[in-house]
Each structure stands twice: as structure tokens, then as C-alpha cells.
Amino acid sequence: EVQLVESGGGLIQPGGSLRLSCAASGFTVSSDYMNWVRQAPGKGLEWVSVIDIGGSTYYADSVEGRFTISRDSSKNTLYLQINSLRAEDTAVYYCARGWGATGYWGQGTLVTVSS
Amino acid sequence: DIQMTQSPSTLSASVGDRVTITCRASQSISSWLAWYQQKPGKAPKLLIFKASSLDSGVPSRFSGSGSGTEFTLTISSLQPDDFATYYCQQYNSYPWTFGQGTKVEIK
Numbered sequence: 001e002v003q004l005v006e007s008g009g010g011l012i013q014p015g016g017s018l019r020l021s022c023a024a025s026g027f028t029v030s031s032d033y034m035n036w037v038r039q040a041p042g043k044g045l046e047w048v049s050v051i052d053i054g055g056s057t058y059y060a061d062s063v064e065g066r067f068t069i070s071r072d073s074s075k076n077t078l079y080l081q082i083n084s085l086r087a088e089d090t091a092v093y094y095c096a097r098g099w100g101a102t103g104y105w106g107q108g109t110l111v112t113v114s115s
Numbered sequence: 116d117i118q119m120t121q122s123p124s125t126l127s128a129s130v131g132d133r134v135t136i137t138c139r140a141s142q143s144i145s146s147w148l149a150w151y152q153q154k155p156g157k158a159p160k161l162l163i164f165k166a167s168s169l170d171s172g173v174p175s176r177f178s179g180s181g182s183g184t185e186f187t188l189t190i191s192s193l194q195p196d197d198f199a200t201y202y203c204q205q206y207n208s209y210p211w212t213f214g215q216g217t218k219v220e221i222k
Binding site: 037044045046047050058059060061094096099100101102103105106107108 | 116147149151153158159160161163164165170171202204206209210211212213214215216
């Protein structure tokens with residue numbers, strides 16, 4: 001059974017950094033496209049980033065240069081390094097498996113950026 | 116970037132109604148469109164991929180159509196479990212983008 005479990009969220013001050021993790025089971029993270037999608041409180045979904053099977057990475061314009069997606073096959077875990085955090089980065093961050101149409105999602109981890 | 120625009124933003128309907136949600140892309144995305152359902156506090160659930168293909172386990176009352184820039188999600192007979200927010204997403208080109216969502220409410 002495919003499972004995705006995010007962790008690493010919390011309360012962080014503006015300008016700070018955070019690393020989110022997504023532990024996968026039931027498949028290997030390097031065998032499929034892996035995404036991060038976020039949702040600000042009361043708002044819609046925003047695609048953030050993807051890492052493809054070959055390791056190429058792509059980002060939304062709003063996070064380019066501040067966020068870095070990566071994976072560790074030995075730990076079967078996906079990561080999102082978030083730097084220079086802003087209030088508008090406050091959101092639930094979901095990891096999701098798949099190219100484009102993502103059929104498997106984690107439960108999300110909440111990141112709150114506030115002083 | 117490709118902009119995705121859904122209409123309406125909110126839809127009030129009754130159980131048994133036929134419901135249609137529209138999604139328009141700012142440029143052609145061929146058939147690279149997905150539809151998701153999301154309930155409060157839950158992760159999105161994939162309903163439709165490649166514009167018209169039903170994901171495994173999704174009830175047949177859901178259907179998708181369209182290509183190019185205009186797409187629709189239809190629920191043939193609305194059920195109590197279908198009251199939720201629906202999102203379209205294009206994956207024709209990076210950055211992938213979502214529509215703003217359509218909330219289906221009880222009339």
C-alpha cells in the first residue's frame with residue numbers, strides 16, 4: 001500500500017528556514033515523479049515543485065530560488081528545503097506522487113510563518 | 116505561465132442535480148488536465164486525468180470532457196458525498212497550475 005507521511009512543519013519566523021520531509025512506503029521515491037503542493041489557509045491549491053525520475057527539478061515562480069526539492073533513495077524520503085520564509089508561505093504543504101495527475105497524497109504538514 | 120480559470124466559483128445544487136463545472140486554460144494544454152475533489156481538512160482526491168479518464172474507484176457519475184483550452188467536469192446526479200470543492204490542474208507545461216476552485220454547496 002502506498003503511503004506518504006509529511007513532517008517538519010511548525011511555527012517559524014520570517015526570514016527563517018525549514019526542511020520538510022515526506023516519508024514514502026509501498027514504492028520507491030526515485031521511481032516516480034514526486035511533487036510538493038501547498039494550500040494557504042482558506043485558499044486554493046498551489047503547485048510548488050516536482051522532481052522527476054531523472055532528478056530534474058521544476059518550481060513555481062513564487063518559490064524559485066528559495067525552495068529546493070530533493071530526495072534520498074536510501075531513506076525513501078522526499079524533502080523540501082524552504083529558505084527566506086515569508087508570511088505568504090504559510091500553508092499546509094502536501095507531498096504527492098505522480099506525473100501531472102497525482103493520485104497519491106500525504107496528509108500534509110502545516111507551516112506557519114509569523115513573528 | 117498557463118492560467119487556469121474555473122467557473123463558477125460557487126455552485127448551489129440539490130441532491131440528484133446534474134452539475135457542470137468549467138475550466139479554461141489561457142493557452143492550449145491539449146488534454147493534459149486533471150480534476151480533483153477536496154473536502155475540508157483533507158488532501159485532494161484525483162477524479163479525472165487526461166481530461167476524460169476516470170481514476171480507479173471513482174464513481175461513474177463523474178465525467179470529464181474537453182481539449183485545448185476548454186474543459187468540463189460533470190456530475191450526472193449529485194450525491195450527498197459530492198459536496199466539496201473541485202479543482203482543475205494543467206500539466207501540459209511547467210509550472211503546473213491549478214484553477215482557483217469551485218465549491219459545490221447544498222441548495
